[in-house]
Amino acid sequence: MTETRGPVQRADYDRVAVITGADSGIGRATAVALAEQGFDVGITFHCDAEGAARTAEEVRGHGRRAAVRRHDLGEPVSAAGVVDELAGELGGIGVLVNNAGTGSSRPVIDMDYQEWRSVLAVDLDGAFLCAQGAARLMRDRGAGGRIVNVTSVHEEYPLIGSGPYCAAKGGLRMLSRVLALELSRYGITVNTVAPGEIATPMTGQDNRPPEEGSRPGYPPGRPGDAREVASAIAFLCGPGASYITGASLFVDGGLGIMGPQAAESLTSESWRDLE
Template identity: 65%
Template sequence: MNEQQPGTPSASPRVAVITGADSGIGRATAVRLAGEGMDIGITWHSDEEGAERTAAEVRATGRRAVSAKMDLTRLPDAAGVIDRLAEELGGIDVLVNNAGTGTATLFLDLDLDTVREVVDTDLIGPFLCSQRAARRMIEQGRGGRIVNVTSVHEHQPRVGSAPYCAAKGGLGLLTQVMALELAEHGINVNAVAPGEIATPMTGQTDVDVHQVRRPGVPLGRPGDAREVAAVIAFLSGPDASYVTGASWSVDGGMLRMGPQAGSHLESDAWRRP
């Protein structure tokens, strides 16, 4: 078995696969990693047109892009998409588990099908996709990077988001276990925990985040998907060779307030004693 010595940095990554890259953080990450010299595998669930727009942006940088439909509620078969994209692109050096879904339903009103859909998409799917990617990275013998896109709700709860919080909290701890177990193979595993980001999931697209006021967020605005992509790109590259098992909050300071308060405060009164 081709194993690196613990702590050995991997070579500059060549191929990245990003789940849920048809819009938002996934699209921004695909374009950013392509700009850093990687060929890109794109998965999409329902927006094939959006995935093609992402692929066009990747190809405009001079890199290859391939896309495939992935439905993470159809497990374990859906995880096979990782292998198919890796085969087509000639390997895999980076996996970004970005695909996700959520709810706005009180705990007592949740039905089992909804809970299973969220947990499968946000936790079990990333688990199985990461297994597929890690096995290939080990076989390739040049290490790799896995980045799990969690949420501020990896760390703190939100009313109406019981299965989402449970899944993202689980993905955060899964990240830490993976980091311990995969380190000997030169595979670094980290999480990125976004706060409110202007994406389709939060009902915000094509907006100038600097023109949107969020009094409860210390930086006073939501984030741009490209700001999250920049952190993912760092964790995916050679400069993060000594970073593993960490969760990087990209939230404008929201966690310092508590995400419930950060998104609900309507004035800046808290800024003064």
């Protein structure tokens, strides 16, 4: 009797990953997870040079090479060139993780255009240009690749005070789907990972593990851990995800499905206010 086998899962793409915003939080955890999977890692940072150096040290501790560059996605055209620099230093690029991001906390009605544009520049324009540059390198190499764009549950669900952030993350979700279609001919997959609240510096929870029971409105009762998000990203970067493209993977502890349940539990209209 002949054994039936499924398609061979190949990973011929360069074992080099570039991760933006890898100086802390999800970016750092992803750099370590990919190093454990045998990737050399290009690390970008905006302000925290020491954090980026620590990430590089952890990557090298797993026997992989690391390269570090500063970039400011507030100036996305010049910053995106860092992807080419890191690919040149490390000898290729098979994975791009667009993780760097910023946000705001102001009602849209009170926001000036510059604040709006500053968030869109980092969260959407920068991701577009980095993805475009990485995709061109992957296409020219001819070995395929992986692009993972880190969005947020707010690629789908709105949040008061975060108009430009939500718009950027929703836009990045749709851009990822277009890229998934356009880049499929080159063997490049494109997906988004949408975290909920994760215990990272961005949420004011630096160097603290998620506290059990601290979020009674979340099904697991706690925020997520950066390593839980990194595991999802690493999966999408590996050969086991070769048939997944154009998808959004929510890593939110069920936060997104709490809408009606949570709304029924509200006892005041304080949700309308930022404070």
